[in-house]
Amino acid sequence: MPTPQTLDRTLTALADPTRRAILQRLSSGEARVTDVAQPFNMSLNAVSKHILVLERAKLVKRRKVGRDHYLSYRPEPLDAAAKWIAETRTFWASRLDALEQLLRDEDAANR
Amino acid sequence: MPTPQTLDRTLTALADPTRRAILQRLSSGEARVTDVAQPFNMSLNAVSKHILVLERAKLVKRRKVGRDHYLSYRPEPLDAAAKWIAETRTFWASRLDALEQLLRDEDAANR
DNA sequence: TTTACATTCAACCAACAGGTTGAATATATT
DNA sequence: AATATATTCAACCTGTTGGTTGAATGTAAA
16 A cells, blocks of 8 residues: 555646656657657646656656666556555445445434 | 546545545545544644535535535545546556567667 | 757746635524 | 624635746767
């Protein structure tokens, strides 16, 4: 299970369409910072910052070759987040079953 | 599939431990704003703002009874987010299979 | 060795997030 | 009618986000 802070970083990184697009691009293979930035309608520096956020969340790894930085997609945090959400959903759903909810509603109505 | 903006809102809402704790609290049944705020070490107003974020993400629904506002947890956006992540992960993983990655690495090496 | 390229660093800015306090509003209770 | 409770609204503050531009750094190519 991811530590809360790890989860925060993963979800924050994913909660931005530019960063999701970067991940999608990298899912088809390594690319340099410039390559990743090319399709976006913003400065290279802006994309570089987004990449930093993804690195902090360990969704992207960097391999330096001379002046080029090759970026690659790392699926592990996504796996962990998906697992956390699925487990949490199950747990929460179990606390919302029909009978329990009915009893709580009655309790609330009688207050 | 959730619209990108919906996904943004869901992930943003989930990327905060206070808001996750609020959802957890509500997963065991309805509660009023004051009840939800009680355990937190912050002002009622701060919690009220967090609830607004959760409402915007449709993770919480509000039912007003007199001066009391009863809040309830809505799992649907969580389901949608989990589904999106799972599908995306599968899609991205399929583009990262061993052969394709090998070919791309050779291509990169020969540049 | 000069020039071009890939990238970050640094400073700045506007908008937003997350918190505060104080007042306003609406409803209950006495 | 007066008071207490539940909640939001409004203004404010501080720190962060997401963007910009310009300069610095390191490496490759002419």
